[in-house]
Amino acid sequence: MLVLEDLTREQVRDWRVRGMKDHGVVFDHIDQYGEPSARRLFSNRLVDEAQRLADTRHLALHTTWGQA
Template sequence: MVLEDLTREQVRDWRVRAMKDHQVVFDHIDTYGEPSARRLFSNQLVDQAQRLAGLGHLDLGYTTWGQAR
């Protein structure tokens, strides 16, 4: 992906998707590297995704209180 070839609308769409699903950020980093992700999504969004991942907020597995006993 060449960021300079994206239209404003495409950049906006990528950013909206990344705000809704941080996995989009991680997939971009895996494919194109963190510097590219920071250019496309913003430093703030990449930092937020990494911070939340470190706190386990992206872990979709869960146990209800009733199952935890």
């Protein structure tokens, strides 16, 4: 179990860097500890960004507007 209050500043920074490099880390944390915990650990901005970018994975960026 991850207790946010027990993490050092360096550990929090390391988690945030991992979350920025791999949004799967953010989603894994949400699955295990919930979104409020993820927002406290990673920041609202990073969680919002991960969720927004996850939604864009379904876009076919190589198609023209007429084909979409």
